[in-house]
Amino acid sequence: MKTHVTIALRNLTRQKKRTALLAIAIAFSVMIVTVIYGLTSAISVNIAENFSDILGGHIFITGSEKHGTSKEISRISNDQALRDALKASGINYSYVSSYSSTFATIIFEGKTTSLLINGINIKENENFRKRLSLKKGDWESILTTPNALIVPEKVAQTLNVEIGDVVIAKIETVYGQNNVGEFRIAGINYNADLVSQLSSYTHTAHLNEILGLLPGEYQTFAVRLPSLKETDAAAMKYYDVLKNYVQVFDRKTEANGAPMTGFQALLRSQKKESWEGVKYRLFTINEQLAQIQQFVSAADTIGTTVLIILFLITMVGINNTFRMIMYERIKEIGTMRAIGYQQKDVKRLFLLEAFFLGMIGMLAGFLLAGILMAIVSSINFGMENEFFILLRNGHITFNLQFAKIATIFIIVSILTLLAVSLPARKAAKLSPAQALGTEK
Amino acid sequence: MKRVLLVFILSVSVISLLSAQDFTKILKELDNLNNFEKSDFTAVYTIITQKPGEKDSVLQARVFRRDREDLFLILILQPEANKGQGYLKDKDNVWFYDPSSRQFTFSSLKENISNSEAKNSDLTRATYSDSYTIEKTEEGVLGKIPVWIISLKAKTTDAVYDRLKIYVRKDRTMLLKEEAYSVSGRLMRTTLIPKYVELNGKLLPSQIIIVDELNPGEKSQITLTEQSVSPIPDSVFKKDFLERVNK
Numbered sequence: 001m002k003t004h005v006t007i008a009l010r011n012l013t014r015q016k017k018r019t020a021l022l023a024i025a026i027a028f029s030v031m032i033v034t035v036i037y038g039l040t041s042a043i044s045v046n047i048a049e050n051f052s053d054i055l056g057g058h059i060f061i062t063g064s065e066k067h068g069t070s071k072e073i074s075r076i077s078n079d080q081a082l083r084d085a086l087k088a089s090g091i092n093y094s095y096v097s098s099y100s101s102t103f104a105t106i107i108f109e110g111k112t113t114s115l116l117i118n119g120i121n122i123k124e125n126e127n128f129r130k131r132l133s134l135k136k137g138d139w140e141s142i143l144t145t146p147n148a149l150i151v152p153e154k155v156a157q158t159l160n161v162e163i164g165d166v167v168i169a170k171i172e173t174v175y176g177q178n179n180v181g182e183f184r185i186a187g188i189n190y191n192a193d194l195v196s197q198l199s200s201y202t203h204t205a206h207l208n209e210i211l212g213l214l215p216g217e218y219q220t221f222a223v224r225l226p227s228l229k230e231t232d233a234a235a236m237k238y239y240d241v242l243k244n245y246v247q248v249f250d251r252k253t254e255a256n257g258a259p260m261t262g263f264q265a266l267l268r269s270q271k272k273e274s275w276e277g278v279k280y281r282l283f284t285i286n287e288q289l290a291q292i293q294q295f296v297s298a299a300d301t302i303g304t305t306v307l308i309i310l311f312l313i314t315m316v317g318i319n320n321t322f323r324m325i326m327y328e329r330i331k332e333i334g335t336m337r338a339i340g341y342q343q344k345d346v347k348r349l350f351l352l353e354a355f356f357l358g359m360i361g362m363l364a365g366f367l368l369a370g371i372l373m374a375i376v377s378s379i380n381f382g383m384e385n386e387f388f389i390l391l392r393n394g395h396i397t398f399n400l401q402f403a404k405i406a407t408i409f410i411i412v413s414i415l416t417l418l419a420v421s422l423p424a425r426k427a428a429k430l431s432p433a434q435a436l437g438t439e440k
Numbered sequence: 441m442k443r444v445l446l447v448f449i450l451s452v453s454v455i456s457l458l459s460a461q462d463f464t465k466i467l468k469e470l471d472n473l474n475n476f477e478k479s480d481f482t483a484v485y486t487i488i489t490q491k492p493g494e495k496d497s498v499l500q501a502r503v504f505r506r507d508r509e510d511l512f513l514i515l516i517l518q519p520e521a522n523k524g525q526g527y528l529k530d531k532d533n534v535w536f537y538d539p540s541s542r543q544f545t546f547s548s549l550k551e552n553i554s555n556s557e558a559k560n561s562d563l564t565r566a567t568y569s570d571s572y573t574i575e576k577t578e579e580g581v582l583g584k585i586p587v588w589i590i591s592l593k594a595k596t597t598d599a600v601y602d603r604l605k606i607y608v609r610k611d612r613t614m615l616l617k618e619e620a621y622s623v624s625g626r627l628m629r630t631t632l633i634p635k636y637v638e639l640n641g642k643l644l645p646s647q648i649i650i651v652d653e654l655n656p657g658e659k660s661q662i663t664l665t666e667q668s669v670s671p672i673p674d675s676v677f678k679k680d681f682l683e684r685v686n687k
Contacts, residue, residue, distance in 0.1 A: 071598075107655050110492040168654050173623055175597030180622040180654060212623060426520075 001381040004345065008352035011325075012360075013257060019357065022318060025369060026361025026412065029310035033303050033408055034369035038398030040299035044289075045399055046392045049228050052285045053287075054383050055118070056097035057222025058231045059238060060288070063278045073174050077217050079278075081245045082280070086223060089241040091234040093223050097125060100219040105170040106151075106183075106200075108159040115155055116199045117169065119207030119218075132201070133388040137163050137187030148186035150201040156188045163188065173212035174219075181210035190388055228285070229355040235284045242282060249281045300404075307411060315419035318357075322350065322423040330430065335431035350424030351417055358416035441461060463577050463590055465562040467569040469613040473643055480672040483506040484517070485666045492657035502666075504676050511677040515685065522687040531606070535679065537684060539686040544679060556595075567593065579610075586610045601628070614643055627653045639667050 012019050052058045063076040076082075079098070086093065100119040105112055120128055122142060129139055135153055142148045149167065151159075161167060165185045173179050183202060191197045204218065213219075225234055242248055326333070333346055381387065382394045391397070468673040487499040500518035505511070524539035527547055536547035572592035580589045592604040594603035603625065607617035619630040635647035644667055675681055 110655060110657060112655060117468070169653060170628075176600075177594070177597055177620050178600055178603050178620075178628055179602075180624055180626040180628060210624070 004348055004352055008356055009350055011329075011353050012350070012356055015325075016362070016388050018321060019360075022314075022321060022357055023361040023364060025314045025317060026311075026358060026416070027364035029307060029314055030362050030365025030408060030412060031368040031372065032310065033307040034366060034400065034405070035372060035398070036303035036306065037300065037371055037404040037408075038369070039396070040107075040296050040303065041401060041404070042392075042397040042399035043299075043390050044296040045093065045228060046390055048285050048289050050131050050388070050393065052224065052228065052427045053127040054120075054224055055099060055220075055285075056095075056120070056125055056128065056224055058081045058225045058228060058285050059223040060283055060285070061221040061223075061242075062219060062281045062283075064281060065278050066275055066379060066400065071176060074211055075174050075217050076219065076221055076278075077214070079221050081123070082221050082242070085245040086238060087244040088245075089238045091223075091225070091237050093225055093234070095224050097121065097221065097222045097224065098204070098218040098220060100204055100211060100213065102171055102211060104181075106155070106159060106167050107170065108161050108165065108167045111159045113158045114198075115151070117171070117207060118199060118201050119204035119211075120201050121204050122201070123203075128201075131388075132187075133190045134187045135190050138184075139187075142186045145184050145186045147181070147183050147206050149183035150187035150189055151185060152197050152200065153188055154191055154193035154197045155200065156185070161185050168348060169210070171210050173210070175212055177212070179210050181206070187333060213383060223225070227391070231284050231286055235282060240280050242280065247275060247277065247279045249279060250339055304407070304411075310414075311412065311415045315415055318354065318416060319418040319422065322354065322420045323426075324425045326350075326427045329427075333427055333430055334432050334434070343428040346430075347424045347428040349397070350420055350427055354416050354420035355413065356422075358412055362412055366405070463574050463588070464569065466588065466590070466608055466613055467572070467574070467592075470608065470615055471567060471569050473613065473615075474645075476505060476507045476510070476669065479669040480638070481507070481669055482672060483667040486663045486665070487660050488663075489660040490658065492655070504672050505671060506677060509677075513677055513681065515682070524682075526682040526685075528677065528682060530677065537679070537682040539682075542683070544682075568604075571595055572604060575603075580607070585616065587616060591617070612643075615645075618631050629653055637664075637667065640669050 061076075061082055062074055065073040066076070067073055076098070083096065086096065099121070102117055104115055104117050106115050122128060132150065134150070136156075142150065151161070156162075159167065163185055165181050167185060169181045169183055170180050171181055183206075187201075202401070205215075208215075208218065211219075223234075223238070225231060239248065239251060336346065376396050377398060379396070380394045381391060381396070388394075451472045481613050482504050482677045483500065485501050485503055487501070489497045489499070491497075498518060499516065499522070502515045502517060504513040504515075510529070512527075516522045516525040524537075526537045528537065528544075530536045534547045535544045537544050571594060573595055574590060575593045576591040578589045580587050587607045587609055590606050590608060592606065601620040602623040603621035605619040605621070606615060608615055614636060617633070619627055620629050620631070622628050630651045630653055631646070632649040632651070633645045634649065635645070637646040638644070643676055644664065646664045646667075648662040648663070648664075650660045
């Protein structure tokens with residue numbers, strides 16, 4: 001085996017230029033796909049982190065009261081039990097906050113659009129002010145305008161509104177009655193993804209009044225953790241303790257094959273239940289942004305498809321090169337066979353050569369991807385741009401997981417070996433007499 | 441002097457009480473006009489919706505009602521894109537059926553029908569006397585017709601609109617106009633009923649105009665045709681019916 005490895009490595013160095021070109025082709029494919037994988041994975045983390053900054057939490061709890069058989073009122077009047085359970089759970093959290101939110105139809109001079117309005121404690125939530133990049137408007141006037149509304153750029157374009165315009169919002173109260181509220185456009189923020197294109201922000205007190213909530217009541221209790229990574233484990237721990245303090249909904253996430261996210265399936269199943277008093281629903285930022293996870297999965301699939309297509313093209317090159325190599329070395333193969341090399345030994349030599357070629361290409365690809373990612377992530381794009389929600393503190397970040405690198409390694413190795421297997425088999429099948437008798 | 445004052449107070453109280461009872465009766469009469477407790481009701485509703493900057497849209501739906509069992513079914517006939525969609529109400533549950541996905545989803549009486557200004561509740565039974573209390577009554581004129589203007593306040597939060605102002609013809613109990621207000625007291629929509637037809641001794645609206653007061657220029661006109669009080673087969677008020685008509 002050691003001899004095979006030595007010969008295979010020596011063979012690789014015989015035509016340095018050709019080997020380098022093949023390795024560069026493999027390296028290029030690996031680099032592109034590694035960067036795509038790193039970027040998509042980081043984007044989902046960045047969006048989740050930025051949203052948790054804006055909404056002030058990673059774990060969220062809403063309270064539901066059932067009125068009649070189908071009506072559900074979403075409100076939290078007293079959060080003491082939630083705070084006690086949080087303390088008792090022992091999870092490490094940074095702070096807790098609260099907010100309300102509702103879907104509204106916004107009307108301005110004959111134009112209408114649907115929008116999610118989040119009622120945030122803007123004055124006290126410094127992270128929110130840091131994370132939400134304003135294209136127009138300023139925080140000072142937002143803080144001093146009681147009915148201030150910050151809308152995404154796209155919504156501002158749809159409604160043709162500018163700072164200072166007053167819009168009407170058709171909103172249902174928590175009891176399901178029709179209500180109308182007035183909002184003054186005080187900020188226009190950059191938007192880059194689907195979720196931020198549909199979200200707007202106002203002061204909690206103003207939204208609560210339109211929703212028919214009493215002073216002190218709100219809709220969502222938010223727990224901010226030191227890091228996004230701790231979300232799922234902390235949520236599970238908190239949920240287990242919370243069950244002993246208040247009545248809580250099951251945390252089922254299966255979609256039962258329906259075309260919806262697990263979180264949507266969970267909400268749907270809970271609509272059919274009936275209960276007395278307030279029942280609480282615990283969910284995480286990851287569940288709330290499940291649609292972004294679907295986008296990331298789609299981007300991953302595209303990444304894998306790109307890898308396979310790029311590599312199929314490279315495979316054709318590798319296959320042709322190894323067929324040439326076979327003809328170049330036909331007398332050498334005949335001599336090896338004549339001195340006792342078996343068919344499998346010849347085949348193994350070719351496959352080992354291809355494997356080492358693939359390894360060199362992959363290592364170079366990973367190295368190039370690393371350099372590229374380091375350069376790109378060192379650039380500070382600032383927070384005042386339309387891609388702020390995809391960035392982390394103004395920087396493009398990359399998040400490479402071991403499983404993704406292993407996937408690239410396995411795919412490239414299999415495809416390289418497949419590309420060489422035909423010429424390798426053909427070379428192995430040559431009889432010594434046939435090989436030695438062949439004129440080049 | 442005291443005796444005169446007492447008689448006056450008592451007279452005013454009795455008159456007020458009598459008039460309040462009268463208005464309650466008017467509300468009940470209005471509910472009865474639009475409710476079919478003894479028979480079924482079928483009609484084709486054509487809803488033409490105008491929105492600023494958009495082409496007029498036409499929606500046609502056949503409505504089946506059995507008020508005594510709290511059942512109704514709305515089957516969309518037009519436009520082609522919505523054809524076969526339907527709403528089925530069975531007691532407290534309202535289901536929406538979409539033939540393209542062949543799935544039923546939970547819906548609500550408060551939802552607008554397709555893209556129109558009309559809500560599901562506009563096509564079902566009226567419940568003025570059950571859902572609202574009389575806050576104020578006054579006399580007025582609508583066009584040239586003398587009317588009672590009755591201000592109503594929702595008894596519970598179950599009512600879609602917190603406050604209503606209804607304009608009822610004095611000489612014959614007919615609803616001519618309804619103004620619907622939000623919880624904050626803002627006028628949200630005005631409903632006008634300029635035409636009625638008589639069916640089995642009942643006055644039924646044959647034309648309804650719904651004006652969106654928040655978005656000027658947005659309105660829907662509902663025309664009722666093919667009204668009938670003939671019995672409807674039980675099978676119509678089943679989910680299977682919506683699936684079957686789409687086969």
